[in-house]
Amino acid sequence: MKKRLLAIVAAGVLSAGSLAQAEDLKIAFADNLSSLDPQLNNFAGDRSAGLFFFDMLVNNYYNKLLPGLATSWKNIDPNTWEFKLRQGVKWSDGEPFVAEDVVYSINRLINKVPGSVAPFTGYVRTIESITVQDPETLIIKTNVPNPDLPLNLASVHIVSKHGTENAGSEDFNSGKALIGTGPYKLSSYTPGARIVAEKNPNYWAEQPVWDKVDYIYTANAASRTAALLAGDVDVIDKVSVSDLPKLQKEPKVSVFPYNGLRVFLLQPSFNPDVNQYITDNNDKPLDKNPLLDARVREALSLAINREAIADRILQGGVTVASQWMPEGSIGYNPDIKPIAFDAEKAKALLAEAGYPEGFKLTVHVPTDRYPLAPETIQAVAQFWTRIGVKTNVEVVPWAVYSSAARKNEYAMSVIAWGNGTGEASYAMVNILATVDPDKGLGASNWGHYSSEKLDGYLAQVTTEFDDAKREAIMRDAAVTVSEEVGVIPLFHYKNIWAAKKGLVVKPLSSDRTVPAMVSKE
Known part of the structure; x- marks a missing residue:
């Protein structure tokens, strides 16, 4: 046996x-x-x-x-x-x-x-x-x-x-x-x-x-x-x-639902160059990328009512996320508070960053990849438009989307990252580390988020053999990404199968x- x-x-x-x-x-x-x-x-x-x-x-x-x-x-x-x-x-x-x-x-x-x-x-x-x-x-x-x-x-x-x-x-x-x-x-x-x-x-x-x-x-x-x-x-x-x-x-039929590891998140572009998908309210290119300002990224995150999206669009098929790892997994930080829905604070942050009238933004999302992704991003666009960031959504086939996203051509990308190893270092290597193909880092970091602190934690967790110390490092890394708003997490999918x-x-x-x-x- x-x-x-x-x-x-x-x-x-x-x-x-x-x-x-x-x-x-x-x-x-x-x-x-x-x-x-x-x-x-x-x-x-x-x-x-x-x-x-x-x-x-x-x-x-x-x-x-x-x-x-x-x-x-x-x-x-x-x-x-x-x-x-x-x-x-x-x-x-x-x-x-x-x-x-x-x-x-x-x-x-x-x-x-x-x-x-x-x-x-x-x-x-x-x-x-x-x-x-x-x-x-x-x-x-x-x-x-x-x-x-x-x-x-x-x-x-x-x-x-x-x-x-x-x-x-x-x-x-x-x-x-x-x-x-x-x-x-x-x-x-x-x-x-x-x-x-x-x-x-x-x-x-x-x-x-x-x-x-x-x-x-x-x-x-x-x-x-x-x-x-x-x-x-x-x-x-x-x-x-x-x-x-x-x-x-x-x-x-029998239905088999399980809480999953896959996180649905937005990747703001950290490209300093002029981007055709970010303009002023008169459709003229901005001289700098507003997403480089952490206050703008925080405003966009606060403007999203995650509970409403989880309830009305995903109908309970997800759990709301404030970090990339789900509760109970290795590297999840219980000290990180849920991201509050606060449209007024979001508007104040935009004004503080120099965008009191907002700007225009296009978000790209694959049509044939992640469950209810286009519908989710349409809802996000409405929340952002309400705080002055007039948001357009472009839905494209995965084959086109993945190629352009990987080149950091979009202003805002969408990814549902599987966290397949069950611990936080997997995403740290692939979607959060500073992009460096020669070192095998940031392969799916489509927004090209780059953080010295996060990279430092990755270097530490890579060489630490003590399990407790490793998890503490990963939890610290989660705080850094949260504070810097390197990515904008929305929810973790539940895995649902059905069979005869x-x-x-x-x-x-x-x-x-x-x-x-x-x-x-």
Whole structure:
């Protein structure tokens, strides 16, 4: 029994039960994929799909690190880690998994995968070298002491050297390079439509209960609900809050809501150059970016009635946020007070900053990415307009949005950050650190927020091995970001799945959607 349990959790999930007989499973999912290359983009949809086919050295299950392709790891000295590799593992094409595959996978990320717009470099940024000591032992040297290295590697999919070395990301989509050690292998992939996967007979752990999985991209929440009610699919993710009452009353359906880690926040642009999306009230460009003034950023934050948005638009499907980590998580600071809705103070701050008549601002939001994001930003625009910042909303497709946002072209960007590692340092590296591609910092810091204090806390937390001290540093960092209004948090999404009666959905530690989460009652 112990061996069986270890095999399940080592695959990255804990099954709620077992099936007497394996069956096929159909899942309608919301987050589109950019690629089946698990190392190309750090996007939610890509990350979920990656778990079908690939493994990590270390698995992170509800903030508990468990064996994956590495059976154990230890810190030899502050800058040296030893990882023992699982033996007898085969790739889906039958070739043996070897230590050189791990070396290749990590170096591929360090060298940046061509075409990536949301790289995984933040997870490997402290790795100086990785060497094979013997066939089952890897030695990883870091350029600074890094207590989070095993946690970081729990987000790094290991790809095959022999299948990937001479391939591009497009070869994963065709299936040519999609050679994994995970529980499934690819049957077919139609970009923007579906993935069909079947059991990987070479899988090293316990075989999955589902023989075949049809993973169907369905962007529209109402369409996902309709597909479930019609019996066309077995499971849907990211259930629309507007559909909750109907689904909860439906006898043929079970609903599974869980508090989530993903934070919805606004990223003001810290670009000092003239921006076409910020003008005076006569549509003339401003000579300086008003968002560089902390008083303006605070005014915008205070002007938002978060409770109203959570209640009227998200209908209870979120929890209001005043910092990027949710309550109870590692790095959440209970001393930070909720951000009050105070329109009068917001107006006073604008006047104090030199904008008594306000200005005009355009906010960009993706149309096909985050649940109810356009509706949320429309509400934000109304709140801002009431204090004199006349706000326009432009809704654009994710493919266009992500490229422009990454270049800091927008005046105000929107991101829903997953906080997937379960602790605050993940966002500190990726969305809050001063942008430095060479160091793997700020990969998703689209507003280019830059804070010496925050960067200092990141340097400290990166090298501190004492858990209590590390969390204290992260809590201090939360205070700094709050005081500087480096980002404007609005809420944390709840993760809501629904399934046909008789099925149970138990999630991973974040909002991934994979077949091993689903079992029979």
